[in-house]
Amino acid sequence: MSNLERDPAELVAGGKTVAVDRPVEILESREVPLGGPRAMTVRRTLPQRRRSLIGGWCFLDHYGPDDVSVSGGMRVPPHPHTGLQTVSWLFEGEIDHRDSVGSHALVRPGELNLMTAGRGISHSEVSTETTTALHGVQLWVALPAASRDVAPFFEHHVPVVGRLGEAEVRTFVGSLAGSGTAAAVFSPLVGAQLVVPAGAHIVVPVDPGFEHGILVDRGEVSVEGVPVPVxxxxxxxxxxxxxxxxxxxxxxxxxxxxLGGEPLGEEIVMWWNFIGRSHDEVVAARDDWQREVIGGADPGGRFGEVAGFDGSPLPAPELPTVRLKPRG
Structure with missing residues (x-):
């Protein structure tokens, strides 16, 4: 999924993870419309001023359940990414994915679509005609410096279902409770969906070297005794x-x-759909997209072409008038 904000905030994040005095820190989401008069609204919990990263996880959009007849569904034209992986996970609905390395796949509930952007990729996402409701999460993972310029590629996986006490576990990245996938990652990570019955109490075994986040999609939930709203x-x-x-x-x-991961320990610069390590690097990525794809100078260049999408690619927003700088 693209970050469709027309005035995306610049962000420098990373470095050391600071422990908090409270056993659980509750992070609120903010609503972001995905463009257009019938905009589908997502709830964004990462990044934000209070916290930018959980391990390598750097972006979390939570959406739905949305009635597609009202919201218009999802229609995100071809757009670029650098320096990250996109992780698509649905609870309900179906999305058509196309990208510039030639992938054409459906995102379905309980199945993982993982796209590694590396040095540069473009893709589109459109909810299918048979979809009546959309409900899911879109996640990004920041690639560590040693891997951020890898050649782009795409993967599709169906996690093995595991059990953790009374809970059903589908681990889409890494492994947990006998569930997992062979999805390629470049830093130690875990990502899983847990479905926990009403009245149940579970103990989740985790790596003590990881920091973790738990997003509540539905249910009345407490984590370590602290209530966590939906x-x-x-x-x-x-x-x-x-x-x-x-x-x-x-x-x-x-x-x-x-979500969990070993603290990234690196400073990143994230703006629009790009992750880099400096202002100049992000500016260069934007310039390449605008010149090669939007301007038509080299549509098969760094970001390639998305075949089969009926429409024009998405232009990049204007950069801030000052250098990208730390925030929050």
Whole structure:
């Protein structure tokens, strides 16, 4: 998914992870419209001023359930990415993915689409005609410096289903509770969907070297005894080997997204759909997109062409009038 904000904030993030005094830090989301008069609205919990990264996870959009007849669904024209991986995970609906390395695949509930942008890729995302509701998450992973210029590629995986007490686990990145995929990652990470029955209490085993986040999609949930509202993200710093999750009795089952990773330990610059290490690097990526693709100078160049999309690629927003700088 593209970041479709027309005035995206510049962000320098990374470095050391600072432990918090509270056992759980609750991060609120902010609503972002994905463009157009019938804009589909997403709830963004990463990045934000209070926290930019959880391991290499640097972007989390949570959307739906949206009635496509009202929202118009998802139609994101070809747009570029650098220095990151996109992780697409649906609870409901279906999205058609096309990219400039020739991939054409559907995103379906319980299945992982992972796109590694590396030095540069472009892709489009459109909800299918048979989709009546859209509900899911779109995640980005910042590639570490040693891997951020790899050649772009695409993968599709179906996780093995695991069990953790009464919870069902689908681990789309890394492994947890007997579930996992062979998805390529470039730093130590875990990403999983947990479905926990009402009234259940589970203990999630985790790597003490990781920091973690738990997004509540639905259900009345407490993490380490701290209530976490729906569409909020609970952050837990490194140093724990388990995370306790409880779902209130008498309500609905809970759906959670667990993210974790070893602190990246690197400073990144993120603007629009690019991740780099400096202002100049981001400016160069934008210039390449605008010149090669939007201007038509070399549509088969750094970002390539997305075959089969009916429409024009998405122009980049204007850069800020000052150098990209730290925020928050």
């Amino acid at each position: 569409a909020h993200l609970a952050y837990l710093c490194p140093g724990r080997s388990t995370i306790e999750v409880e779902v209130a009795a008498g309500g609905s089952e809970a759906t959670l997204i667990l």
